[in-house]
Amino acid sequence: MLRLFSLLFFCVISFNASAAVSETQDNSALVALVEQLPSTKLNKMAPLIKAIAATSTPQVQDILQPLMTGDLYYLKSNKQVVAAHKNEQNQYQLTDVLTAEVLPAVAKSAIKKVRTNNRLRGQIRDLLANLDLTHQDKTVRLEAVKQLLQNPNQTGITSVTNLIKGEQDEQVRELMLVILLIDQLDTGSTAEKLSAAQQLSGRLESKVKNELVKQLDLLPEQPENEELRAVLSQSIDDIEQQATVYGLVENLFFGLSLGSVLLLAAIGLAITFGVMGVINMAHGEMMMLGAYTTYVIQQMFPNLIEYSLLMAVPAAFLVSGFVGVLIERGVIRFLKGRPLETLLATFGISLILQQLVRSVFSPLNRQVQAPQWMTGSLEINPMLSLTYNRLYIILFALMVFFSLLMILKKSSLGLHVRAVSQNRDMARALSIKSSWVDAITFGLGSGIAGIAGVALSQLTNVGPNLGQAYIIDSFLVVVFGGVGNLWGTLVAAMTMGTFNKFLEPSMGPVLSNIIVLVGLVLFIQKRPKGLFPQKGRSAD
């Protein structure tokens, strides 16, 4: 039923189907045309192809597509037209183009190619694109219209003129209108050009702007053209203005995504350094462990790449958290109140962890695959598209941030952590096991670093030095935001990220990085306690 309906639909809207034709008639016409294919000379081919396309049957695609790619053959014995593909035994796998019936494979000698040339292939490409214009799936139609917008051709424009009234989808219709307007701008009278230029104002497709600029350049310097000239430049200005706005939005997006990476890297540190006051130079290596956990999980379950990241998040939390607890129990608890010594000892640990990873996984970078749902981008309009992996990183970072905030503010563990960080002796007097809380807090901070590592594995190379690249930035974020203040960390990370990305276009990535570093150092000189200093008695 659906098939019949779609056929009818094709018939009604296709440009030469002024008279309704029945399916059988149509098919017999097509069969007759296809039978001519083997015997037609190259110079007579163009009208034949056009006629085939004009039948608007579902088989047209199956015939023209292989003809364009050079896969259309006919059997020497009975002139049956087939699509042929070479299989592993060097034989040709045949499919009848009319019935879609699969025929037994034959040797190369039994078939002969239907010849085409570049001009014909171009014609077929146009025809196929226009064929898609009437496709029942609107995404295919949209794609076809976009294609046509980029490479306009006369047949396409004619069909768009006919199709635009019957088009149901808003988006497709708009694009069709743009195509027609551009055509008008090209070929129409001055009045038509005027109205086209006015209507095109504010369209974001790059083609529109190019076309307007082209028209403006071509316009002869005559007084009667002044009005058109004014309208054209007005439209171009409008488009450029929009482009600047979207450029800013895109920069902001890049900045926020960089900020999210910084946030992820710094947030674990905000706990170990900010809340506990422990300088953990091995923090970067906790991230590295998280990234390697992702790698190991992908190696263990090669069939589940799509889910590997979801599995890696808890696994990385556990691995890094466990190592963190070990470090706290083994080293840090003996160095209470000696921050500089802690710094040195944890730096030693970071060297050991790096070398460990180097010995186990080799010093080379490891490839972590991106699952399908992380690739591609979300297209908001022709000038602005947001890549999914950056989008997910932003969401993920915010998720981690708010869950951590909840843990610290609402759970009893968080209460204990805050109590111990504010007044250890008093907390102990209230029967909080402070050493246990220390271990858990450090494990939590490290575990979150591990989670950050999972996210980083999607952005950078997974290698033994992964953590080192982030450690200085993370410390700066925490200090910039104000030690012991999670909200400060959020603001600081996003500010740093956005600053970096806004400086980058004019200065290049390295210089903008340097400027941000220097700027931060100067800022800390002015406000040593960061953006949001802790107030009250616990401040010192």
Add this chain to the structure above:
Amino acid sequence: MKHLLNSPMVKKMSSLHFVIAILFISTFYVTLCNLVFPEGSLLHVSDYTVSLLGKYLCYALLALAVDLVWGYCGILSLGHGAFFALGGYAMGMYLMRQIGDRGVYGNPELPDFMVFLNWTELPWYWAGSDNAFVMILLVFAGPGLLAYIFGSLAFRSRVSGVYLSIMTQAMTYALLLSFFRNEMGFGGNNGLTDFKEIFGFSLQSPNTKLALFIATAVALAIGYAISHFIVNSKMGRVVTAIRDAEDRVRFVGYKPQHYKVWIFVVSAMLAGVAGALYVPQVGIINPGEFSPLNSIEIVIWVAIGGRGTLYGALVGAVVVSYAKTRFTAIMPEAWLFGLGGLFVLVTLLLPKGLAGLVSNLMDKVDPPSKAKQSEDPALQATTAENK
């Protein structure tokens, strides 16, 4: 042993004389063995060893600089490698200009990398770099100026402790990134290398190498004497007091920031001199010297040797560097394990480093307290024997 330690001569000798004497004797010995004994002789010291020792002495001077600020003033600088590298670059620029037209491109004015970048003239900051006096001035002024600006900003706003450490690290990291850029005009990634001669002497000749080694030893001795003088002066007392209780020093009426800036600048200059002597001996300077890892390695020398004792810094630098040379040759894999382990163990078990260990042992041999005699019969017996 006891006898020797108690002899009036040793008692009168301060650590300054002791260190300088050891430096003098070992330098003399190495020079003698290098020049007098022929190759293949058991006592011969090869040219390679001379260069290696020269490198160690540079490290020792660098460690001394870090010890001065960390051990005596409590400023844990994780960016002293930057001063070292700046001194090195100052020397490198001079050496680069000494190549003259013997470079690959044969340009008498411009170093090779500038020709390669299609530059037509020297950048302004290379002006006068072919003059030895300007070079010496730069070796002091470059690191000194950076230390002055950084220090006066940081110490005036009372940034201290861990914050300061992280900021120094950020400083050297920013410099690392900048020097990697070709546009900086310091050779970018490759740095400055391919040197030919210094003050007109070929860098390849063994005699020049020996002379550089001796010069380094002399510089170290002078540096040590200066540091010794500083820490024992009235100013040094204030500096130590700042380390122990900065607020009290401020309340008493001193301005700690002035002292801190001052000692930071002196220390940076010492590090710069170490870098300047290092470059001709290893034949290259590149941005890698700015890497934060290098700076932290310096700190571990001092920590292992024993901070707060000037000689400890020297011992630490030489011992750890020697261990590094040996271990990276025998089993390169194990070196980072070893270094990392050292960090952890020293901070946990030897907070005062090797020097602390030695002085503990000395105290056991010769307890400082008056009531020592009755404490340990065994010790008493050995003491009696020695007498």
